[in-house]
Amino acid sequence: MKIAIVHGPNLNMLGKRDVNHYGMMTLDDINCHIQNTFPKVDFEFFQSNHEGAIIDFLQETACDAIVINAGAYTHTSIAIRDCLETIKLIKVEVHLSNIYEREAFRKINYIKDVVNQTFFGKKEQSYMDAVTYILEKMSNF
Template identity: 70%
Template sequence: MKIAVIHGPNLNMLGKRDPKHYGSLTLSDIENNLKRDFKEVEFIFFQSNHEGAIIDFIQNLKADALIINPGAYTHTSIAIRDALETIELFKVEVHLSNIYEREDFRKINYVKDVVNQSFYGKKYESYYEACQYIVDKMMNL
């Protein structure tokens, strides 16, 4: 099983960002933890601060499923939403923080209706739960 994991803008700065919201793990830590916790999964990791690069990656994706943390693009990018809507594979949205308990502008979520499930507010555990959800669902297909 191949799962692509997209990390949006500023997630390359994890470990330096507010640990209250994002935890203390770096992006590499999250990726290494996923590889450690899901040895049966082949991961494709991608991070970009550029909306168009994320859209290009989504449009050219060769995987069985997708985990996406769109970062701030969650609240602003109809283009990423539209790209997600066009691909026909299992899609899960992830956020390290609980976007619904933060600033009002973060409560706007353009991707939630084009993914199969969302996990948020549990830092690394959000990624873990998203991956476990995909593995469980794909095993039952």
């Protein structure tokens, strides 16, 4: 099984951002933590600050499932939403912080209705919960 882990804009700056919202781990730390927690799963990690690059990656992925932290694009990108809507894989949205307890503009979520599940507010554990969810769903097929 191969799972794509897609990180959106500014997630490459983890470790330098507000630790109260995003935790202390860097993006590399999170990717390593995911891989080490699930050593039997093949992961493809991707990060971009560019909306079109994220869409291109999603459209071209040869993975069995997707975990996406669209970052700020969650609140602004109808294009990423439309792309996710066309993909017929298990898709899970994650956020390190609880976007629903933050600024009003972060409560707008354009992708929540085109993914199978959302995990948020548990920092890196949100990713672990997402992968666990996918593994449980895939074992039921």
